[in-house]
Structure formats: C-alpha cells, structure tokens
Amino acid sequence: MSAAMTQASSQAMSHAATDKRCDVSVKDVEISFGRHVVLEKLSLDIAQSEFIVLLGPSGCGKSTLLNAISGLLDVNAGQIWIGGRNVTWEEPKDRGIAMVFQSYALYPRMSVRENMSFGLRVAGMPANEIQKRVADAATMLKITELLDRKPSQLSGGQRQRVAIGRALVRDAGVYLFDEPLSNLDAQLRAELRVEIKRLHQRLRATMIYVTHDQIEALTLADRIAVMKDRVIQQLDTPQKIYREPVNRFVASFVGSPAMNFMPGRVERGATGATFSLGDLSIPIQGYPFKSPGLTGAAVLGIRPEHVLSGAEAGPNAFNAQVEMAEPMGADTLVWCRTPSGASFSVRVDSGPSIAPGDTLPVSFPVGTLSLFEEGPDGRRL
Template sequence: MATVTLHNLVKAYGKAEVLHGINLEVADGEFVVFVGPSGCGKSTTLRMIAGLEDVTGGEVQIDGRTVNHLEPKDRDIAMVFQNYAIYPHMSVRKNIGFGLRTSKLSKPEREKRIEEVAAMLSMTDYLDRKPAQLSGGQRQRVAIGRAMVRDPAVFLFDEPLSNLDAQLRSQMRLEIKKLHQRVGTTIIFVTHDQVEAMTMADRIVIMKDGHIQQIGTPAEVFHQPANIFVAQFIGAPSMNLMPGRAVSGGVEVGGTVIARETDHSGELTIGIRPDDLHVTEGEGRFAGRITLLEPLGSETLAYVDIGGQEVVARADGRNPPALGSMVQLAVDPENLHLFGADGVAIK
C-alpha cells in the first residue's frame, strides 16, 4: 500500500493547458474516486499518475517518492482499463498470470498466487476458459485479477464499468468495494457516473475544466456542495435551483418567505434537493401543478410547476397524486442550500 500526492500538477498540450495546478493527498489504503463530465481532466490526471502521460508541471509522488520521470513499470502501480485489454487467445489462468511474467517467483509460487486471486474474484471455476466463453462482468474480473496478481502499491481504474449493462455495473461496484475492503490497497478510480462515485468512494474528487471543484466524503459533497456545479452534478435527479433573495426574517423563494438564517444580503440562488421536497396533504411551503409523473416503484418523482418554474419533488409510490392536479410541497428550511451570484455556497 502507498500514499499518492499530487502537488500543483499541470498538463498542457502545446499552448493549451488542460490541468491547472491539481493538488491532492490520497492516504494509504484510501479509495478515492475522480468524477466529472467528459473533458474535465480526470482520466488525464490518472494517466499522469500511471506514467502514461508526461507531466508538464508539478509533481506526482507515490509513497513519498517523486515518480515524474519513472516508467510505468517502475511505479509499483497496476491499471485496469475500460476495454478489459485481456488476450483472447489465452485462458483466464494465463491472462491473470501475465502480470507475473517478469517476476522472480517460481512456477509453483506463481500458480499459487493465480489461484489466490481467482478465489478472491470467484473465478476459480473459469481458470481454463477463454475470454470468449465469459460474460462482460467476468472479463472485467479477469482484467482486475491481472492487476491484483502483481500485488501493487496502488490500483488505478479508468472507467472500468462503462461497457457493462446496468445490472452488471451495479454488481461490479459491490465487488470492487468488497475487494478493497479485503485487500486494503490504495485505489484511485475514474468515472463519469456520480452513482459509482457516491457508492464506492471514501472520498470524491469532483472536477470541471481541469480544476478540482470539491474534495470530500460522499455525504459532504451531497449535503454540503461547494458550489452550484457540484450541487447539480452530484445527486439524481439534480438539485432544484430557484431564484431568491435574502429578506428580513429569512429568504424569499417561489413567492414565499422561509425562515432561514443567513448573513448574505440581496439576490441568491436557492437549492433544494428532490429528496427534501415532498408532496404533502397538509399545508406546504409552495403550491403548484403537476406536469409529469415518473413512477419508480417505492416512490414517484413529481415534476411540479411553481409559478412558471419546474421543480422535482418526491411523492408516494403507492398512491401518487394525479397528473395535472394542484399540490402542496413541504421542505425543511434547514435543508435549503444558498448560493451567491458567483455560484459559491453560502454558509
């Protein structure tokens, strides 16, 4: 296991700078997930840690050692790619063992290590099969096994689940999380899927346009977003955003004043997560007409027009309100998120 430190990391292609001074400390044994939209720089950052991209400026340190100019094979890392990158003509056994081809282990020791890794991944019964005889999830396990067999200090995952269907993705998320709990190796995982980030990470690094927007635990980035970008990117459905302003006694939003302490004055953007906005049979904070219903089984998402502004709220899954009906929406004032004109969160 090892720590990973990025100090003022910069990447440029010619005159175009795509990473702008990235700073991050990954603790020994931590599971850190980089997440953000396409083109935000998350995969480029991972490839610089791996040594697959040159560093324009700053430092990459693994376990306190600067590795900027070391070859990937000398960094004690293992990388799992999006496209599996396993050999179709080799058996599962040989694919997993490929990572040991330059090791000094004896043949019995190599075989023992392959068997141990296969058992961890529930692939023992498939060791003599070829990749064509495996499902997508099993092929991804083989790719992970080939990385694991080397016992690296750091695992790097570059969107390894994006080629899988929804059910397999969910299954593999759990398996990778359980694997981390068993082996305790430092993991840096890149994804564009915020659900993967929320369910797997010890800490999440949210990126946009080559800058880090926020670093925090899943609970921190969900409940205490640093800015509007994070607030909308994390959470499904996205946070409702409504124009408002600070007034005497609280904040005014949607034609009503809600008691909410703030030192800010003037115009605001008010954020309310759909989880915190509920269709109620009693008196609510807002009134509106339902324009769309999205049944999800245990609950229903209700799209509600409040004076020309559409918001998403939670409604009962068994007895949802009728499409086109007028409803009341309740919200706890403590769960309002306030953002200033610059989009930064206001305490």
C-alpha cells in the same frame, strides 16, 4: 528483489497491501498536449488505504490525472509521490501500482491464466509463486473455473473480473481504475460495484477510481473529487458533496434525479431571512451563510427527495400545481410549479395516486436546501 517478493507473498495476500506505505500525492502537476493545457497546477493528497473517486463529465481531465499517477502520461511540471517516494519519472511498472481499464484490455490470444500471469512471468518471478498468486486472486474474484478460457469466451462482467484479477496479482499498494464499469449493463455494474467495494475492504489498499457515474462515486468513495474544466471543484466525503455542494455544477452533477434550481432573492425582514420566489416567501432562518447578512439575487437549490409534501409539509407549506407524475417503482417523481411559475420536482412515496392538475402542499425545509450565487456556475452562499 525476488527475496523481498517471496517474503511479502508468504503472508496472505490480504495483509500484504497494508504492510506497504501506499499513500499518493499529486503536487502541482501540469500536463499539456502541445498548446492545449489539460491539467494546471493540480494537487491532490490521497491517504493510505483510501478509496478516492475522480468524478466528472468527459473531458474534465480525470482520466488524464489518473494516467499521470500511473505513469502512462508524462507530466510537464510538478511531482507525483507514491508510498513516500518521488516516482515522477519512473516507469509504471516501478511505481507499485496496478491498473484496470474501461475496455478490459485483456490480451485476447491468451487464456485467463496467461493474462494474469504474463507480467509476472516476464518479470522473472518463480513459477510456484505466480501460480499461488493467480489462484488466490481467482478465488477472491470467483473466476477459478474460467482460468483456462480465452477472453472471447467470457461475458463483459467476467472479462472485467479477469482484468481486476490481473491487477490483483501484481500485489500493488495502489490500484487505479479507469472507468472500469462503463462498458457493462446496469445490472452487472451494480454487481461489480459491490465486488470492488468488498475488495477494498479486504485489501485495505489505496484505490483511485475514475468515473462519470455519480452513483458509483457516491457508493464507493471515501472521498470524491468532483472535477470540471481541469479543476477539482470539490474534494470531500460523499455525504458532504451530496448535502453541501460547493457550487451549482457539483449540485447538479451529483444526485439523481437532479437537484431543482429556482432563481429568486434573499431578503431580510422582521421574521429573519427569507427567500422570495415571486410572491412566495420561503423562510430560511438558520441557513449557514458563508458571509452573514447577505441579501440580493440568488438561486435556491433543493433535491427532489428533500422537498416535503402532503401532510409532512408542515406550517410553511404552499400549494403547488401538479403538472406531471413519473412513477419510478419505489417512489414517484412529481413535477410541479410554484404559484410564480417556477418548475421543480418532488419525490413522493408511490402510495396515493397524484394526477396532473392536482394541487400538492409542499415546503422547502431550510436544513436541506442550498443557496447559490446567480449564474450557471454560481458558488454556494
């Protein structure tokens, strides 16, 4: 075993991960605590070197799934495969994974160096090999000058870097992140987000990342699994999830400021399909309906940044009443009402000032809007 270790590490760390097979498969996994079922028949295939984000509100089962993959939580049924091996009943240390936790989980009485090397030392790795790995990881994360400090002498961002470093020295094929940035302030979060993305590009390791922050999901992921109520609602690329959410939950959870929803009716007339909002009739000819020819009650969803306003609004524009403007620096979020009284927001450049009481010509282009069934969890039409 130690021979294999030294062989793997004689190559540069950045290459080591790609040598191993490190795809992850979750097959029909079920987990329950007593009678409370947390995951039910959940399956998920993660490709080699993929960065997948499990996104969802708290209590949706995303952390449970991650803990099941790591082996910290036993599954009641189903299997977990990592790197082509069935690891369902293996200890976390034997699964070829490394993990980073929300609370950093550093060993407080040990220095940074000891934190990173302790696991390897207990596993019986030769000292010079440990030293090399720690030095490599520290350079990669720019924490070399912190190696002899205690965690209590570090800032939150530095602590999380150390925690990532402790995962890196394990030289695993699969890295698991359990809300690693949630305890940090906004600026540090953005900084470390970039760092993690860079790390993924460099290591080409498989990464599974749990978060409730949709920005992190959109920026980091190759694919996002949006979860709600223990079920994966949508598993797709960030682009696709942002543009074509499969239901109203995904549509409202992803994207900030949130998507506008306006209940109305789909109708078919001489000019093709339209969406009627009270007296207003919005042309939706060309919308890719899943079942063609559908009519009836529906909900129109459109993101504030997709609403065209002012001169861009085009021939299909209608006049909306401005109620309120929220300046957000680069742009302004303008809250309006349709003639029939439905409220929605529009994102406009912060050029000309828009005051409450003004009228703003706006239009909902068919290429960017979404239609959903009625009800809070309505599916995409």
